[in-house]
Amino acid sequence: MSETEFGFYLKKARESKGISVNQLALESGISNAQISRIENGLRGIPKPETIRKLAEALQIPYEEMMGMAGHMPDDRKQDIPAWATSRDKRDFKKMLEEDGEIMFDGIPINDTDKQRIMDVLTGFFWEAKQMNKRKKPKDSDNTKE
Template sequence: MDNLSFGLYLKQIREQKHWSINQLAEIAGISTSQISRIENGRRGVPKPQTIEKLAKALAVSYSEMMDQAGYLRPEEAEQIPEWASSRDKRDFKKMLEEDGELMFDGVPLDDEDKQRIKDVLTGLFWEAKHMNKRKPLSSDDSTSK
């Protein structure tokens, strides 16, 4: 999720409660300017600690808000290698979210089969990312004198 999408999500929840930015700021213990920047997409996705304050203030599920912010679930995060960059993590989350109807031979797969496929794809994804990071430069890419 990009910054603006999370901001619009936050604004929608706040407005459903008929709260002003000032009211949310006071209840959550966050500055009005920070909430305004989040809602307008001028600030990055907030840190988990900030999201926790917002979730408590708005009486919204913390895990739902973390999902909306684009953070990985704990079970997804366990599968991430230590060398993965933030971009790698974003790519991984995007791959996991591409949740089209999985079929084999025209028959939809059940949840157990989908999870097995997801597990295999996760392993392949990280293997491919790791191999790309270790690729040596070709002689065309390097400069020699």
């Protein structure tokens, strides 16, 4: 989904609830200027933490809004390895949510290229996690004689 499509979705969701931009700003903690830029397609797809705030303020399921934004679709959730612990999953979620817009030469990249990059990062993340689990802890019995 493009930022214009997501902005249209957000605006329709807000209007269907009978909420003004200013009311949504107060409820979500997101500035009215940022909400306006999102709705008008002048800002990229928001980060998951922003989407969570908007979803809660609009009383829309977070997963629905994330899906509309194109973040981590359901068919991607199966990419999480069976061995991943809840702590691993938390680390992965944090990595994804803390990333800002992906830029190249100061220009935001398109959604297709962004998804390719996220796919590669996902693979690297889980590979690194698995390799880290295989490492043996260093011998803590280093006693001096």
